[in-house]
Amino acid sequence: MWKCPKCGREFKNRNQDHFCSQPPKTIDAYIAAQPESVQPLLHQVRDTIRGVLPEAQERISWSMPTYWNKHNIIHFAAFKNHIGLYPGDKAIKNFSSRLTEYKTSKGTVRLPYNKPLPLKLIADIAKWCCETGDHH
Template identity: 60%
Template sequence: MWTCPKCGRTFARNGQDHYCGKPPETIDEYILNQPEKAQPLLKEINETIRAAIPDTMEKISWSMPTYWKKRNLIQFAAFKNHVGLYPGPEAVEKFADRLTGYQTQKGTIRLPYDQPLDWELVAEIAVWCEKENGK
């Protein structure tokens, strides 16, 4: 067990990522609370998704920026060396041939801070998520 020295919460994993204190209420607030090196990529991901699926609701769910339409469609979150994009396992499988340059795992795409991103692909994944899951 590990206890956060800032907030006192206890976690199973040592150094577990979490929010100390009050969680953010908006995606923009979430981004502003992240380390400076993460903010430009987070802003671009958010703007890309927002433009691709403008008729969805933006919210924080599971402490992550979330685009929602009847259910969570796509989420993202900052980590030490990457941003995790969470479109779900079906989306990762659907776009697997175009995700060969990224680490993927069951429903997760890792977007490193130091690697160029295919913004068109991010937008296409968001549109696919809305089409398939926002019914």
């Protein structure tokens, strides 16, 4: 177990990414709490998802920005070296041929900060997740 020296919370993984205080209540607050260099990228992901899911509610779930409409559709989160996109394992399987240049696992895609964001791919994944149902 690893204990955060700032907040005292314990985690299974050493140097686990987390919020030391209360998790943010809105996506605006979530983005504002991230490093300045990452904020424009998070806004691009948010705007892309909102563009294809205008009916979805924005909320925070699992301390991550989440899009919801009768079920969780897709989540994203900022990490040290990448943005994690969480569409579920069925989406990863469905889009596998378009995800070859990204690290994936189970229901996650890692979008590294040092590459341009694949906004069209993010839009297509979000739309597919919404149309095909709850994959989380």
